[in-house]
Amino acid sequence: xxxxxxxxxxxxxxxxxxxxxxxxxxxxxxxxxxxxxxxxxxxxxxxxxxxxxxxxxxxxxxxxxxxxxxxxxxxxxxxxxxxxxxxxxxxxxxxxxxxxxxxxxxxxxxx
Amino acid sequence: xxxxxxxxxxxxxxxxxxxxxxxxxxxxxxxxxxxxxxxxxxxxxxxxxxxxxxxxxxxxxxxxxxxxxxxxxxxxxxxxxxxxxxxxxxxxxxxxxxxxxxxxxxxxxxxxxxxxxxxxxxxxxxxxxxxxxxxxxxxxxxxxxxxxxxxxxxxxxxxxxxxxxxxxxxxxxxxxxxxxxxxxxxxxxxxxxxxxxxxxxxxxxxxxxxxxxxxxxxxxxxxxxxxx
Numbered sequence: 001x002x003x004x005x006x007x008x009x010x011x012x013x014x015x016x017x018x019x020x021x022x023x024x025x026x027x028x029x030x031x032x033x034x035x036x037x038x039x040x041x042x043x044x045x046x047x048x049x050x051x052x053x054x055x056x057x058x059x060x061x062x063x064x065x066x067x068x069x070x071x072x073x074x075x076x077x078x079x080x081x082x083x084x085x086x087x088x089x090x091x092x093x094x095x096x097x098x099x100x101x102x103x104x105x106x107x108x109x110x111x
Numbered sequence: 112x113x114x115x116x117x118x119x120x121x122x123x124x125x126x127x128x129x130x131x132x133x134x135x136x137x138x139x140x141x142x143x144x145x146x147x148x149x150x151x152x153x154x155x156x157x158x159x160x161x162x163x164x165x166x167x168x169x170x171x172x173x174x175x176x177x178x179x180x181x182x183x184x185x186x187x188x189x190x191x192x193x194x195x196x197x198x199x200x201x202x203x204x205x206x207x208x209x210x211x212x213x214x215x216x217x218x219x220x221x222x223x224x225x226x227x228x229x230x231x232x233x234x235x236x237x238x239x240x241x242x243x244x245x246x247x248x249x250x251x252x253x254x255x256x257x258x259x260x261x262x263x264x265x266x267x268x269x270x271x272x273x274x275x276x277x278x279x280x281x282x283x284x285x286x287x288x289x290x291x292x293x294x295x296x297x298x299x300x301x302x303x304x305x306x307x308x309x310x311x312x313x314x315x316x317x318x319x320x321x322x323x324x325x326x327x328x329x330x331x332x333x334x335x336x337x338x339x
Contacts, residue, residue, distance in 0.1 A: 084300040
């Protein structure tokens with residue numbers, strides 16, 4: 001709820017600056033590490049947008065994954081089960097992509 | 112005629128909160144106060160860590176506490192009884208985390224000029240508090256051994272963003288099948304540098320080492336004053 005109300009505040013500001021009459025789409029980037037889920041975003045989006053410039057807008061969420069690098073296999077991998085170790089050889093990897101994004105990338109507006 | 116165009120935004124989802132956090136941060140800095148945002152599950156021992164830390168820093172820092180809870184003021188009363196120079200309770204009214212704007216009245220109520228260190232005890236939760244900057248200088252994650260060594264894998268964000276990690280209830284480690292090696296391994300993947308302190312608020316084990324480290328993080332003017 002709180003995430004969505006701050007998000008909409010920024011979207012409304014940006015829409016106003018762009019002289020928009022309507023926001024058609026909101027493009028977000030949300031990383032795996034942030035643990036923010038689509039259903040809760042959409043639930044509060046539908047609850048909070050009516051009567052605003054973003055009413056009826058599409059909420060597009062691009063997901064970024066946490067990726068790790070194994071120095072032994074020289075390959076990247078995603079987490080499997082309850083460990084960050086390489087699923088192939090068991091080496092402790094390092095973070096290759098942290099999946100920490102929590103970003104409003106752009107909005108598509110009508111003016 | 113209607114035109115459609117894309118506006119690049121490139122802002123954090125919580126940009127509004129970040130701006131208020133910057134205002135809070137400036138207030139802490141202006142008063143030479145070290146602000147520590149304590150994040151943990153309910154029952155990990157946040158309040159007990161504050162009380163133990165106050166004991167070891169008693170002659171080094173004047174400590175204030177901002178207690179975030181969904182309801183009640185039990186924790187504020189506990190830290191005042193334990194010697195906090197000031198304590199303010201924030202009731203979030205159902206919110207599962209503190210937000211920067213909630214701190215403004217608490218900062219008005221605490222006399223920052225009479226404090227060196229402020230603990231901000233967040234609402235017990237391993238996910239939401241991590242997204243909300245409050246204006247702190249340090250984020251502290253408290254985990255208790257009873258919660259299990261797998262928590263960094265299940266809740267990576269809190270371990271990735273913390274500046275220090277306290278592993279509490281270390282006296283229980285052999286009773287709760289907490290695998291130390293796996294815990295350290297996972298934390299180090301996410302966060303290679305944050306110091307990890309094993310402590311027990313019940314027995315006092317490890318508390319002095321943790322307190323020493325925290326004391327060294329105090330603003331330079333505070334450290335200088337204490338050396339005199």
